[in-house]
Amino acid sequence: MTAPHTVTSLDLGGRTALVTGAASGIGRACALRLAAAGAKVRAVDRDARGLDALTRAAPTAAGAVEPHVLDLTDLDAAEDLAAGTDILVNNAGLQLVRPIEDFPPDVFHTVLTVMLEAPFRLIRGALPHMYAQGWGRIVNLSSVHGLRASAYKSAYVAAKHGLEGLSKTAALEGAPHGVTSNCVNPGYVRTPLVEAQLADQADAHGIPAERVLTDVLLKDSALKRLIEPEEVAEAVAYLCSPPASFITGTSLVLDGGWTAH
């Protein structure tokens, strides 16, 4: 399908946003969407080439994209970089599909660090400025896997369930200060993260790679297509818009009917 039209009328002129994992997929789409709305975007990723490409693609007249090459396992640097941001999009993530008994403990640790501890540190770094001005938006890229488990994804499912809890806690603490915190929960999105797991899923489930999409990934989705990164970015934009100011502590599910089962 073609990229969806932008429906959210959003003026983020004068706002600073920070998007992690901005070099690829959903993070890239979010950075471009927020920049198009006029925000100055701190685009954070460990992938310098991807950030270069993003910077070239970003609008120059409206907002601006400011690339920051950073590995989010450097938690102190992540927290420092979040200071002074009005909008924080915790998006960076990684996946390994492996049964628990074969799951490397060091990878489990890295997944939890990047996908749960780094968001905590980024929120921690962002809150003082948000509280001081009485306005802030925190959007956490969770997943259907923040609400449901799938076999062979122990670290990812654990991190996303943890992120749901962190997001709700930030919502309760932030409410008196004008700060909202929500999760966005897509089903499978057309990004490199999904393309990269097709072979792993085929091995883990013992089926040919070409059957993974229909038999595994979209098995529980009522809508039998991948969602586009731009559709997810539009949901993020909505949560930053004035009509969404009463939405906090919740999860905006974009799962094609998966969790309706």
Ligand SMILES: NC(=O)c1ccc[n+]([C@@H]2O[C@H](COP(=O)([O-])OP(=O)(O)OC[C@H]3O[C@@H](n4cnc5c(N)ncnc54)[C@H](O)[C@@H]3O)[C@@H](O)[C@H]2O)c1
């Ligand atoms: N693709 C999907 O189907 C899907 C579905 C639900 C949720 N999500 C979530 O959306 C988010 C983005 O996923 P995506 O599909 O766009 O992935 P992606 O692989 O396209 O992009 C992830 C980005 O995160 C960056 N990153 C990973 N580890 C990092 C680290 N240590 N430091 C800095 N940057 C790091 C990568 O370099 C990459 O640019 C993730 O949190 C993912 O869990 C994705």
